[in-house]
Amino acid sequence: MPINKVDKIWMNGKLVNWDDAKIHVLSHVIHYGSGWFEGIRCYETKRGSAIFRLEEHLRRLYDSTKIYRAPIPYTMKQLEEAVKETIRANKLKACYIRPVAYRGYGDVGVNPLGCPVDVMIAVWEWGAYLGKEALEKGIEVCVSSWQRPAPNTIPTMAKSGGNYLSSQLIKMEAIARGFTEGIALDASGNISEGSGENIFLVRDKTIYTPPLVAALLPGITRVSVMTLATDAGYEVREMNIPKEMLYTADEVFFTGTAAEITPIHAIDKIVVGEGKPGPVTRSLQKAFFNVVNDANDKYNWLNFVYD
């Protein structure tokens, strides 16, 4: 998707002009993938601009960097304020927020410990991730020929830039085959996740989603949907899911910050359920947008930007 340029980007404590937000080509992250990022949305709610689960996203960023022994030289409170400051500086109402912590310019060689941990925060306007009609009508996807990393290889609980080499292969293959997105299996052949989304399926009103050991990112939207579903009275089961359960499900949907709750109406050309977004998916979409659009925030998930 083309970038919607705005004025300022936050880099190591300062707001710099968009065109000046540059790093050196010998920065460690460029060579060895040593970067960790977040994707967060700020919604224009009925009560003003609000960031969805900012603290949880930042916590995941600190978790990602902790796994890689890359301490962020800012406190969580400082980054929380920096995110809001960046939105305000660009006068945005609704936007996507992309903080990245990365190993910068210092030593050369694999050992990252001599390179600083730099932090940047960019914001831009980003609409529906999987196309305009995706949320309404659903999308067609395939099961990827690429699998997610085996346990104890590359940690999938960290949201590392390097993990997205796997995502890029999944996404490009899906597009080349005429699908919007691909679903990856884990190293054992059970369902893992999409290139940039977690996955859920529904069968007889029970909701299923793979566990963290299935090589997936612990999605903030995933856990939010699990809460919304449980509160709505659905049984939510986190368990290993064989690939064929995708084909026999009544409903399947993706969750993610960018994708929000996107219905899936066909997988590998096999129609899911009735071939259109089902009632459980619809009710969860409604519950989700009731929080982020209407600001009915009983869970305290919203963090207001301009108050």
Ligand code: PPE
């Ligand atoms: N799995 C992966 C691999 C993933 O990248 C995301 C988010 C999720 C699951 C869902 O996580 P969460 O956003 O916390 O619910 N993908 C982000 C990046 C997408 C991109 O193209 O860049 C996102 O949705 O912001």
